Amino acid sequence: xxxxxxxxxxRFLKFANRVLPWLGGVTVIAFAIGLNQAMGAPDDxxxxxxxxxxxLHVPSAWLGMLAWGVMSIAALGTLVWRHPLAxxxxxxxxxxxxAFTLLCLVTGALWGRPEWGTYWxxxxxxxxxxxxxxxxxxxxxxxxxxxxxxxxxxAAAILTLVGAVDLPIIKFSVDxxxxxxxxxxxFRFGGSTIYPTILVPLLVMAVAFTLLFVTLQIAAMRNExxxxxxxxxxxxxxxxxx
Amino acid sequence: MxxxxxxxxxxxxxxxxxxxxxxxxxxxxxLAVTGRNGAGKSSLLRTVVGxxxxxxxxxxxxxxNPELTIAEQAHYLGHQDALKPxxxxxxxxxxxxxFLGRKAADVAAALAAVGLDSLAGLPAAYLSAGQRRRxxxxxxxxxxxxxxxxxxxxxxxxxxxxxxxxxxxxxxxAEGGFILAATHGPLGIEATxxxxxxxxxxxxxxxxxxxxxSAETKAS
Amino acid sequence: xxxLGALLIRDMRLAVRVGGGALMGVLFFLVVVxxxxxxxxxxxxxxxxxxxxxxxxxxxxxxxxxxxxxFAADHEDGSLDLLLMSRAPLELVVAVKGLAHWLTTGLPLxxxxxxxxxxxxxxxxxxxxxxxxxLVGTPALTFIGLIGAAIAVALRRxxxxxxxxxxxxxxxxxxxxxxxxxxxxxxxxxxxxxFTILCALSLASxxxxxxxxxxxxxxxxx
Numbered sequence: 001x002x003x004x005x006x007x008x009x010x011r012f013l014k015f016a017n018r019v020l021p022w023l024g025g026v027t028v029i030a031f032a033i034g035l036n037q038a039m040g041a042p043d044d045x046x047x048x049x050x051x052x053x054x055x056l057h058v059p060s061a062w063l064g065m066l067a068w069g070v071m072s073i074a075a076l077g078t079l080v081w082r083h084p085l086a087x088x089x090x091x092x093x094x095x096x097x098x099a100f101t102l103l104c105l106v107t108g109a110l111w112g113r114p115e116w117g118t119y120w121x122x123x124x125x126x127x128x129x130x131x132x133x134x135x136x137x138x139x140x141x142x143x144x145x146x147x148x149x150x151x152x153x154x155a156a157a158i159l160t161l162v163g164a165v166d167l168p169i170i171k172f173s174v175d176x177x178x179x180x181x182x183x184x185x186x187f188r189f190g191g192s193t194i195y196p197t198i199l200v201p202l203l204v205m206a207v208a209f210t211l212l213f214v215t216l217q218i219a220a221m222r223n224e225x226x227x228x229x230x231x232x233x234x235x236x237x238x239x240x241x242x
Numbered sequence: 243m244x245x246x247x248x249x250x251x252x253x254x255x256x257x258x259x260x261x262x263x264x265x266x267x268x269x270x271x272x273l274a275v276t277g278r279n280g281a282g283k284s285s286l287l288r289t290v291v292g293x294x295x296x297x298x299x300x301x302x303x304x305x306x307n308p309e310l311t312i313a314e315q316a317h318y319l320g321h322q323d324a325l326k327p328x329x330x331x332x333x334x335x336x337x338x339x340x341f342l343g344r345k346a347a348d349v350a351a352a353l354a355a356v357g358l359d360s361l362a363g364l365p366a367a368y369l370s371a372g373q374r375r376r377x378x379x380x381x382x383x384x385x386x387x388x389x390x391x392x393x394x395x396x397x398x399x400x401x402x403x404x405x406x407x408x409x410x411x412x413x414x415x416a417e418g419g420f421i422l423a424a425t426h427g428p429l430g431i432e433a434t435x436x437x438x439x440x441x442x443x444x445x446x447x448x449x450x451x452x453x454x455x456s457a458e459t460k461a462s
Numbered sequence: 463x464x465x466l467g468a469l470l471i472r473d474m475r476l477a478v479r480v481g482g483g484a485l486m487g488v489l490f491f492l493v494v495v496x497x498x499x500x501x502x503x504x505x506x507x508x509x510x511x512x513x514x515x516x517x518x519x520x521x522x523x524x525x526x527x528x529x530x531x532x533f534a535a536d537h538e539d540g541s542l543d544l545l546l547m548s549r550a551p552l553e554l555v556v557a558v559k560g561l562a563h564w565l566t567t568g569l570p571l572x573x574x575x576x577x578x579x580x581x582x583x584x585x586x587x588x589x590x591x592x593x594x595x596x597l598v599g600t601p602a603l604t605f606i607g608l609i610g611a612a613i614a615v616a617l618r619r620x621x622x623x624x625x626x627x628x629x630x631x632x633x634x635x636x637x638x639x640x641x642x643x644x645x646x647x648x649x650x651x652x653x654x655x656x657f658t659i660l661c662a663l664s665l666a667s668x669x670x671x672x673x674x675x676x677x678x679x680x681x682x683x684x
Contacts, residue, residue: 109580119580122504130496130581137489147328147367147480177500238368241361293543313547322540328479329472340468343549 009225012085016222023215030208037201050114055201057107059209060100061125064132066213067097071139072164075157085221087153088228090160091143092220096213098136104129124178128171135163149228243305243388243420244268245290245312251298252282252289259285261298265437267422269305269388270415274433275424281440283424284321287391290422291318306388316389323378327367331358331377334366339384352384353377355410357403371398379407388419395423396430404430465550466558473562483531487524487567488574494520495578506583513582514592514643518636521571521596522603526628528567529607530614530621532559533679537615542679552679557672560608568600584647591646591653595660599639602664605671606631612675615682635663 038055070093077086108126109119120126139156146152244266251261260282267273275283288294290301291313303312325334335349353359356376361369369377375398382390390411396404408430411421415431423429477484498516499509509516536542545555575596576589584592610628617623641656 118506118583120583121506122499127499127504134489134493134496137492141486141489145481147365174500178504234364235368238361238364238370238373241358241373288543291543291547293546310549314549316547318543318547320540320543322538322543324540324544326472326476326539326541328476328481333472333475337468337472338544341465341472341544341548343465 009084009088009229013222013225016218020215020219020222023211023218027208027211027215030204030211034201034204034208037204041201042197050111053107053111054198055205057104057111058202059206060104060107061129062206063209063213064097064101064104064129066210067093067100068132068136068160068164068167070217071097071160075160075164078153078157079161085225087149087157088221088224089217090153090156091149092217092224094136094139094143094156096216096220098133098140100209100213101129101133101136105133122178124175127178128174131170131174132167135167139163149231243303243418245301245303245389245420245422247290247299247301249299250286250289250296250301252285252294253297254285254294258297260439263299263437263439265435267420267435269418269420271434272411272415272421272423272429272431274429274436275422275439276426276436277439283439284393286437286439287318287393287422287424288320291316291391293318303389312389315387316391317382317385317387319378319382319390319392319395321393323374325366325374325377328365330363330365331369332362334377335380335384338381342381342385342387344385348384352380355383355406356380357406372400372403375399376403379410382414383410386417388417390414390419390421390423392421392423394425396425396427465548466554469545469555469558470562473559474566477562477566482566483528484566485570487528488570490527491520491524491571491574492578494523495581498582510583510585510588511647513579513584514588514595514647515640516582517575517579517592518596518599518640518643521575521600522629522632522636523625524571525568525600525603526607526610526625526632527621529563529604529611529628530624532563532608532611533615534611542615546679552676553672556608556612556675556679557605557668560605560671560675564601564604568604572596572600588643588647592643595639595643595657598657598664599635599660602635602660602667603632605664605667606635608671608675609678612678612682615679635660635667638663 034055038052041052041055043049043051071090074086074090074093077083078090105126108129112121112123112126113119139159142156142159143149143152146155245268246264246266248264249261250263252259263286265273275286277283285294289296292311293313301312303315306312306315324338326337329337332349332353335353339348339352350359350362353362356379358373358377358380361373366374366377379395395407399407411431414421421431423433476482495516498512502508502512533542536545546552548555572593575593576584579589579592607624607628609631610624613627614621614624638656638660641651642653642660645651645653645656
């Protein structure tokens, strides 16, 4: 089965139904290994066990950005190639990206409490994540405002691509803004070299998170296809009735 | 029950829309309000239900509930359908029946009366213009009111739906109600009287007793 | 009172359906609060001091900007005509629409305020004071806003006009709301006085708002 075959929604549904149980299983195994390794990883000499939040925090930050990447490619698919599944993928990825970004923010806040003595500081990385979170919420709000998904898709695609261009600029601006206001107790992860004992569990966790994202994405796409079929059937029902 | 207007006038934006309109309509009767575009057919209906101010003249209702205004005893079917696209067909009708003071029990029967019962669960956004019109009309049956003010009731309806509305209007008249309908074309029911609005030039030219504003009784 | 109950349910349903604005207010609230540190710098001590003021201003804007469709949507689809013909007094109809709007836009702001307050380094007591003042004060914002929404109902640029009309009227609410919230934070003024006045403002606007808005709607529909 090639990628072009998946363009057909019916084939995609078949593919999703076959693949999802396996993906789910692999995800669970990856999390079991990753969490086990993370528990076994050494504590930080300054932070103690709190450093373990990192194993959730860092992968969710990555996934938050990856989801925007997926949305951007899907946006190109919608606008340039008019791929039938592109806007389904874009719509499904938005809440997932928002959820991972929120997870990143929440774990960051929980991590910050013992480190900084407060749940939130306007640290450059966290602040960028917050702006990313707002962008996700904006895209979701756009999807929720327009009832016709194909009309919403083009608007959301344009917003996504503008966001993709703007995100590095936002990141740069926030970094500049933050260094301008030095003097905060800014905690920098990865200031020193990362030891393999930390790096390996982190990478395993990143793989587990990515698998989780892929599983949820395929499941969400399946749901969205079914939702659109229901919508089409109901439209046809309204048309058929005189 | 009898609604009579004498010498009614309405102004909008400093312009006179109509003036010197008199008519009477009683239980079991249909008054067809006709005239060219802009003659003030819609404005006349809106004046009767109090959505436009009466500039001159008077409106009296005999035999109604003296505690209520004419608007509170009337159904007004305007150009717009007063529907929310994100609510389902049943929810839209449930709201209007509830708002007009009835329990939701009457909703299913009213939907069946306009032939929309099979679409009850669909969002109103999916309906065609004619279906939306019928859904709007359904509230006239869900809540009983004796005065019906219909603005182009047949517009966007197909032949079958027009027949059905005609039948429903006849039933309404038989129950002692009456109808004021602004219309261009056929009404689907025999009008008892016709009130022709318009011909502004002629009205100014001949301010005589035989004013073109007054209602003429058709020989029917 | 089945009429008013039906109207309340409809307006709340519309707010949470596709195209409804239920959570848009909260999102706007969050965005505005996020922008403030970019403008004034990430100084936690400063943010904590001005936190209640920022949250109040953001709540004020979020509440008002969501109001412009309140009557305009009903006007466009003809529903407003039927609402005006209602047997229930128009003042009550307007008040119920205001209540539905507050429940779907104002109340979520109050609930989200503590979370968003975290961004501005507000501590527990300050959070509680802020939530209490917003809970008591946001109805005043909604019901004063009703007047502007009714006046702007048939106008094209209704949203901006609404803000221009209503924002000056909300000055007292802002003054006493922020004063009461700051009192909890350890300001010079006591908490009781501004809080009581805030309650009084809300109660007064619950009466004045619907009457003025109903009068405006009756004038507007020509």
